[in-house]
Amino acid sequence: MSTKPLSREIRFEKLVSVLIALTTIFAATAALLERVASNEAEKANRLAEELSISATTERVSGNVIFSYDWQGAFQTWRELDLLITNAETFGDTAAAERYRALRDRVTGLSPLLQSPYFDNSVNFPDDTRYEADLYYVEAIRLTEQFKYQAALGNSWEETASQFVLQLTFYAVALSLFGLSTTIHTFIRWLFVGLASLIVLFNIAWSAVLFFVPFPELPPAAITAYSQGVGLAYQGRYHEAIELYNRALSAQPAYAEALDERGSAYFAIGNYAHAAADYEAALAAGKYDTHVLWNLGWTYYLLGRYDDAIRINQQALALDPTLIGVRSNQAIALLAQGRTTNAIAEYDLALAEAVRQVAEARARGEEPPASLWYYLDAAAVDLYSLLDELHGTQKYWTQAPPANTIGGDPGQLESTALGQIKRLKEYTVSLEFNGAAPADTRNPTAGAFSFVQEILDANGNFVEYQESTVNAYGINQIGILFDYTGFPVGAQEVWKVYTNGYEDPALRVVGNWALEESGSGIKFITYAFSSVFVFASGEYTVDLYIDSHLVQSGTFYVEYP
């Protein structure tokens, strides 16, 4: 009677012992797999570190060399070229020949001044092609490899941590097996059953881990992608698209290639393809403000305002300080005819600009230079929208098709002009005073008259001649205007926009030195040199008094 239960007890204990031993084999296997995964992770992470350092070195070293090529060699070449022009202007042929001989010898100092990088027809080097060959493509290739290895390292780490978790479960199973031998009721079978289930679950889990895909990025895809980026850097977008296609055929979910191909399509004006690629890049995991910003703007240009607004909102949710996206959101609302919402969005953009400038100045720092660019660009975009509406597009105009622009055109125009004035005044006030424009008495000025000086045979002034459209070759233009309410000593800023964008070289900043009211003339000039003339194009001149835009006018220089 007494031996039978004891025998069952012993049999149970022996069964559990065997199960424990079996579990130990599985645990040892999991430990080995964890070690393999950890080592692979460490190798990938180490390679990623190396590639990251190499990419940085490539970029820095390349910039050091290019800095010499551009500002050492080419600057010397350019200085000599300008001295030749000056000598020829004054008829000093001997000096011109001397400088020419020296200029030609200088070409030996850098490959940038030689074929295939130097274009003798325009006397200018193809700097982007040189940079691409020198370091840019290689730096991109190394960066992509680094990102791939870092992703691979993360995947291996994830796998290793899953095996660590499995080891913990094996420990639990072993404890349950052990505890089952201390119990003499049927509950011990519950312990054994649970422990066995855990072991079986772990085995199944290990099997599943073998089929989990790891990030894949074939070297051919990286090479084609980096070459594509190099071509896009040179503005060779069609060729770049071919290479991005090659990269994407090797790895269809290559998010970076999708993003860059989207940008290349955008650059050649194929907005529909660009939007599709940006969407694909988001879906492939490149969900960042850069892609969202580009996609929102592309939808706006396609006239898909609801999509533009939705995407801009997503970008702003990630980073609400993006003034560029905020103004894109505003113009999308405006183009949709939602004037009040658009003005509210411009209010937010300007408030953000004020905050960023105030915070930077409070820290004794400067706001990012891009802030001025985005404020300027917001005004340019509004001009473009109006140009599209009026059918007076320029070659730099970026605006949605006129037939998609909604709302009352009159209201849209008055709102756009009002916001352009605000944006410009805020830009000047923030840049020069660090604060929003003060609500002071508004100075006013009459329309600008662009004039040329007429001189007699002795070089004496005779009269001003109206000259809004000028032949190529002028090196000076005068701006005649009547004005009232310009306080003496007030801050005076002249800005000149060439083909839509400000040319800071022509900016004039000073204090108003004339009487409070009267007539004035301002010259924008290259006449102090014997070398430069105005390039062909559209020149818009803005005058700000104490950050108030008092007048704006446009003159043109024809093509030779």
Added chain:
Amino acid sequence: MNTEFRKNRFEIFSAFMIAVVTILSALTAWRANVADGIAGNADFEGVTSSILSQEARIVNGIHAYEHYRAYTSYYRYNELGNIMYNEGDNALLQDQSGLWGVALGLQYSFFPPRYVNRDGSYDVQRELDELWADQAQQTDLNPTPHFQRADGYRDKSIAITAVLIVFATAFFLFTAGQAIRNRLKYLFALGGILVTLAGAAIVILIEFAFL
């Protein structure tokens, strides 16, 4: 009594062997961890070396191209002086000698004239190579041997960890032998002994291979 004694003797032997296998497993795990630690250290040394070599590349490049920039100014003054000299116009003598003077001043202070070739060009690559060679004598700029060492120790760590499966198998065989009542238990015990010996031999071989 005799059978009971034999049975007890077998169980004592099996328990002893299980204890031996457990100790061997612990020792093996320790050796795997030691190898892993060495691999980590070698990786760190390799990355340090890699950073130092890249830093050297950048700093050397900055210095060499600073010199090349100064040489460019020198070249401009010197060659303009040469052109004027070849014109043979005495009226240009003062300007020409002034240009040569500036060129000489630049050469004295702003770049090493050692790297000016016989044809008057500047050998930037030679300067870069010499700077690199200098630093390579003073600093470890080659990460490859460190990384190779790290990879070797990682392989060792994995190989030793794999032996843990062998010891776990031996543990299983001894345990199963204890659970069996017929003569098959001796076969299991023998298997356990052989597997334990094989595992220990593999660990020793791996250790010797890395000595």
